[in-house]
Amino acid sequence: LLFSAPVRAAILAVGSELLSTDRLDTNSLRITELLERHGVELVRKSVVGDDVEAITAEIRACVAAAELVVVGGGLGPTADDVTREACAAALDRELAEEPEVWALIEKRFAALGRTPSVNNRRQARVLAGATVLANAQGSAPGQRIDLGEERALFLLPGVPYELDALLVAELEPWVAARSTGAGRERRTLKTAARPESEVDALLEPVYAEFGREALTVLAGAGEVRVCFWATGEREARGRRLEAIATAVRRALGDSIFGEGDEATLEETVAHALGERRLSLATAESCTGGLLAERLTRVPGASAWFPGGVVTYSNREKQRLLGIDAELLARFGAVSQPVAEAMAQAVRREFGVDFGIAISGVAGPDGGTAEKPVGTVHVALAGPGEEVADRRVQLPGDRGRIRWLATQVALELLRRRLLKITREGAA
Amino acid sequence: LLFSAPVRAAILAVGSELLSTDRLDTNSLRITELLERHGVELVRKSVVGDDVEAITAEIRACVAAAELVVVGGGLGPTADDVTREACAAALDRELAEEPEVWALIEKRFAALGRTPSVNNRRQARVLAGATVLANAQGSAPGQRIDLGEERALFLLPGVPYELDALLVAELEPWVAARSTGAGRERRTLKTAARPESEVDALLEPVYAEFGREALTVLAGAGEVRVCFWATGEREARGRRLEAIATAVRRALGDSIFGEGDEATLEETVAHALGERRLSLATAESCTGGLLAERLTRVPGASAWFPGGVVTYSNREKQRLLGIDAELLARFGAVSQPVAEAMAQAVRREFGVDFGIAISGVAGPDGGTAEKPVGTVHVALAGPGEEVADRRVQLPGDRGRIRWLATQVALELLRRRLLKITREGAA
Numbered sequence: 001l002l003f004s005a006p007v008r009a010a011i012l013a014v015g016s017e018l019l020s021t022d023r024l025d026t027n028s029l030r031i032t033e034l035l036e037r038h039g040v041e042l043v044r045k046s047v048v049g050d051d052v053e054a055i056t057a058e059i060r061a062c063v064a065a066a067e068l069v070v071v072g073g074g075l076g077p078t079a080d081d082v083t084r085e086a087c088a089a090a091l092d093r094e095l096a097e098e099p100e101v102w103a104l105i106e107k108r109f110a111a112l113g114r115t116p117s118v119n120n121r122r123q124a125r126v127l128a129g130a131t132v133l134a135n136a137q138g139s140a141p142g143q144r145i146d147l148g149e150e151r152a153l154f155l156l157p158g159v160p161y162e163l164d165a166l167l168v169a170e171l172e173p174w175v176a177a178r179s180t181g182a183g184r185e186r187r188t189l190k191t192a193a194r195p196e197s198e199v200d201a202l203l204e205p206v207y208a209e210f211g212r213e214a215l216t217v218l219a220g221a222g223e224v225r226v227c228f229w230a231t232g233e234r235e236a237r238g239r240r241l242e243a244i245a246t247a248v249r250r251a252l253g254d255s256i257f258g259e260g261d262e263a264t265l266e267e268t269v270a271h272a273l274g275e276r277r278l279s280l281a282t283a284e285s286c287t288g289g290l291l292a293e294r295l296t297r298v299p300g301a302s303a304w305f306p307g308g309v310v311t312y313s314n315r316e317k318q319r320l321l322g323i324d325a326e327l328l329a330r331f332g333a334v335s336q337p338v339a340e341a342m343a344q345a346v347r348r349e350f351g352v353d354f355g356i357a358i359s360g361v362a363g364p365d366g367g368t369a370e371k372p373v374g375t376v377h378v379a380l381a382g383p384g385e386e387v388a389d390r391r392v393q394l395p396g397d398r399g400r401i402r403w404l405a406t407q408v409a410l411e412l413l414r415r416r417l418l419k420i421t422r423e424g425a426a
Numbered sequence: 427l428l429f430s431a432p433v434r435a436a437i438l439a440v441g442s443e444l445l446s447t448d449r450l451d452t453n454s455l456r457i458t459e460l461l462e463r464h465g466v467e468l469v470r471k472s473v474v475g476d477d478v479e480a481i482t483a484e485i486r487a488c489v490a491a492a493e494l495v496v497v498g499g500g501l502g503p504t505a506d507d508v509t510r511e512a513c514a515a516a517l518d519r520e521l522a523e524e525p526e527v528w529a530l531i532e533k534r535f536a537a538l539g540r541t542p543s544v545n546n547r548r549q550a551r552v553l554a555g556a557t558v559l560a561n562a563q564g565s566a567p568g569q570r571i572d573l574g575e576e577r578a579l580f581l582l583p584g585v586p587y588e589l590d591a592l593l594v595a596e597l598e599p600w601v602a603a604r605s606t607g608a609g610r611e612r613r614t615l616k617t618a619a620r621p622e623s624e625v626d627a628l629l630e631p632v633y634a635e636f637g638r639e640a641l642t643v644l645a646g647a648g649e650v651r652v653c654f655w656a657t658g659e660r661e662a663r664g665r666r667l668e669a670i671a672t673a674v675r676r677a678l679g680d681s682i683f684g685e686g687d688e689a690t691l692e693e694t695v696a697h698a699l700g701e702r703r704l705s706l707a708t709a710e711s712c713t714g715g716l717l718a719e720r721l722t723r724v725p726g727a728s729a730w731f732p733g734g735v736v737t738y739s740n741r742e743k744q745r746l747l748g749i750d751a752e753l754l755a756r757f758g759a760v761s762q763p764v765a766e767a768m769a770q771a772v773r774r775e776f777g778v779d780f781g782i783a784i785s786g787v788a789g790p791d792g793g794t795a796e797k798p799v800g801t802v803h804v805a806l807a808g809p810g811e812e813v814a815d816r817r818v819q820l821p822g823d824r825g826r827i828r829w830l831a832t833q834v835a836l837e838l839l840r841r842r843l844l845k846i847t848r849e850g851a852a
Contacts, residue, residue, distance in 0.1 A: 288722025296714025
């Protein structure tokens with residue numbers, strides 16, 4: 001069953017908080033990405049507050065404008081969660097408590113050692129004729145209401161990770177089964193720890209070959225993304241994307257660490273360590289555990305990461321890593337000799353292939369004329385070689401300096417691991 | 427001329443690019459901020475593409491829902507800039523080229539040494555009865571269409587800096603002249619590690635006293651925010667907010683950890699430790715450093731945090747913390763005895779007042795029937811007392827389980843610190 005005509009979609013986000021300055025509807029971006037991938041045209045998106053009449057009117061407008069309507073939010077247990085009721089009114093359908101759904105909610109609470117409150121009963125209410133969409137991440141299930149062969153309204157939770165699970169499990173299969181495959185597709189290649197202007201300048205040959213509008217460079221959080229698009233049938237579009245990707249890779253070489261918006265440096269490093277059966281331990285001062293935390297975001301990190309230390313005080317640098325008190329007194333904790341000694345010590349103590357250390361001034365206090373806020377030393381101790389060092393001066397506030405420091409450390413490690421492959425391959 | 431009734435506003439952003447994944451409508455946030463400042467309630471915001479029919483329908487919906495309608499975008503010179511035409515259709519008004527506006531456009535181009543193209547003539551088209559709003563930053567002027575004494579539609583450019591200039595020069599004075607000075611003010615109290623439905627149920631007396639619409643409960647990331655509003659003159663509004671806050675504090679008691687949307691558990695804990703001159707060290711397994719990282723986000727953490735260890739492997743639990751191999755073999759790393767031993771060891775080794783430990787199954791692999799993914803043990807060892815424990819079963823994916831585990835740990839510590847004050851005060 002393919003869509004007989006190009007399908008239009010409308011997205012509605014429900015929640016009074018989304019009408020304040022505190023919160024922005026960003027769920028719609030992930031839904032849009034899914035729609036684009038399958039060639040479904042988004043014709044409108046809107047936000048209304050937790051108001052039955054407003055939601056009702058808006059759902060009617062969505063149904064009038066589009067074949068596929070995705071409504072997110074307002075499925076919680078509280079009195080102001082009224083999307084179910086508004087949807088029933090807009091579509092003129094009954095709404096009734098579904099015993100099976102209520103049983104699931106009770107079971108879910110029981111598994112967490114809790115009892116649902118009376119308010120949770122509202123989450124078991126289902127529209128007449130709706131298909132209940134199981135939500136493993138939360139108590140309110142989604143609902144799909146078919147409005148004809150190629151028309152449907154999806155009622156989904158607004159909590160991002162609950163929504164995301166239902167997008168994958170329910171919305172995408174529905175759209176994919178009806179898609180002709182002639183969509184707009186996007187690819188992204190990512191680089192780290194290089195300035196945007198530098199990446200942009202290196203891409204000149206790619207602009208010359210494919211046109212300025214074929215790609216764009218987006219900077220953020222110590223990374224630069226190179227995004228490019230193609231439209232048309234799957235195959236032709238794939239060929240063009242591959243041609244652009246090849247040109248970008250030629251222009252940027254080893255600077256590219258991953259593909260896709262979600263690619264992270266820690267995943268690339270994790271993969272490289274796993275593949276080479278190498279292990280790593282961390283010794284952190286100013287980053288306070290962020291480097292270890294990023295590395296252990298990757299499932300299966302225990303295969304190559306036995307652990308690390310956060311030596312925030314000089315005393316702990318001495319006690320846990322055996323850093324010489326005299327070295328600390330002479331050069332200060334934020335110095336190349338101390339970072340090097342930390343990297344070597346953590347490598348030795350944990351019995352791993354690589355020891356990586358970060359010491360710096362994250363601010364807002366603690367800066368001096370010689371070592372202003374943002375001064376960070378990174379050191380990497382590996383097998384059979386001198387310790388690699390970086391001294392960087394990082395911009396931004398405490399949070400940004402800490403993040404960028406881990407970017408520098410991960411990028412240093414990634415490039416070191418690249419060399420090992422090459423040596424191994426040579 | 428004051429608004430005789432609370433004024434509602436609707437914001438419409440026009441532009442097909444705002445329906446892609448590359449761009450987000452952020453103009454509306456700045457408009458919202460202006461509206462909030464003057465006590466105008468935003469009831470809807472929406473985005474439609476450059477399509478006359480879609481824009482027309484949407485403007486009609488906005489006018490039906492709100493007294494003040496702000497439309498931004500689609501005033502450019504190209505063929506797909508059709509907001510003026512759609513607005514004329516929606517309001518059933520004539521649209522004609524205004525010679526004075528055209529003269530201004532020609533003058534503007536001349537100043538830049540250029541000549542306007544034929545396309546630019548479209549930018550000189552003005553709705554019948556509209557007031558032209560000079561745009562010093564760009565070629566398309568804005569337009570204000572009065573729809574009654576206290577009703578108006580503003581047609582504004584979508585380019586951010588052009589829009590911002592017109593917000594200041596035109597929208598704000600119009601709103602201010604009609605505002606009673608009775609703005610809307612908001613306060614937020616935050617709780618952690620309690621389910622939304624539980625918080626909601628506890629708030630029943632507050633709902634009963636102040637009305638359902640006076641406050642709302644927002645859940646996210648192991649926290650529940652209680653937000654409430656008041657409108658009216660500054661003083662009266664302040665009194666009402668204080669009254670609601672008092673009632674919320676009475677209902678939720680010690681569960682409230684902070685005030686304001688930006689309040690974090692780690693800041694509260696950091697403040698409590700600093701105030702009591704107590705110190706803390708961390709021993710983490712499944713959270714991989716996240717707890718230490720959160721604690722050291724707080725500037726000045728070195729005053730009470732000497733450091734911590736990430737003992738990801740059993741070997742490191744033995745080596746760094748002296749955990750008995752037999753204990754690990756008998757109960758497993760994810761167990762109350764091991765978490766307790768970790769907390770006691772890290773307290774002793776770092777010579778601090780409190781040692782806190784987390785051990786759990788973050789997933790996606792490693793779960794068993796007895797200890798499924800999400801099983802987490804938290805232990806807190808403090809001065810002169812038994813070790814406090816929590817075994818929790820946390821929902822969500824790896825990232826969420828890790829985050830929630832640190833919420834549980836920080837909340838356990840916060841409540842322990844609360845007791846110390848009381849004992850001290852007693």
